[in-house]
Amino acid sequence: MERLVVRHYVYPAFLSDHPASLTFSDQYAFRPTGSTTAALIWIFHSITQLLSQHEYVIVIGLDFSKAFDTVRHCALLNKFALLDLPDNVYNWLVEFFRGHSHCTRYAGQTSDLVDISASIVQGSAIGPASYALWSVDDKSRHNVLMISLYQFLYVLSGAT
Secondary structure: OHHHHHHHHHHHHHHOOOOOOOOOOOOOOOOOOOOHHHHHHHHHHHHHHHHHHOOOEEEEEOOOOOHHHHOEHHHHHHHHHHOOOOHHHHHHHHHHHOOOEEOOEEOOEEOOOEEOOEOOOOOOOOHHHHHHHHOOOOOOOOOOOEEEOOOOEEEEEOOO
């Protein structure tokens, strides 16, 4: 069901002509034709282009392995509401993110269940598209800072 929702509703809503649709010019993960190879080509192209204009380029790779855990459901659903999605699909997304809980077992003891109001299930079909939508506002405020949301590499260039 997740794959159907993502393929037939979420991806097309990202790219629609609707005024609230979102563009992801620096995003490679959610696109059906996106790949690590395409992201690496973009990064190498950006570095080469910057080196032709600047004395040096610094590439910083960051580990965002826990980034999926920081996504608040209410903020994510507000962004989904901006997309041109049918009401029943939006309602399905609300239900998908509702009702998750967690407990911990340690040394033979199990904690009580606690409701989870943040995180995207990694490995789910909706996960990458949800994270891409949530992070779309993370744009550079400096004109020579480039961000690849797929690889999470920051490319900075120095003045000549």
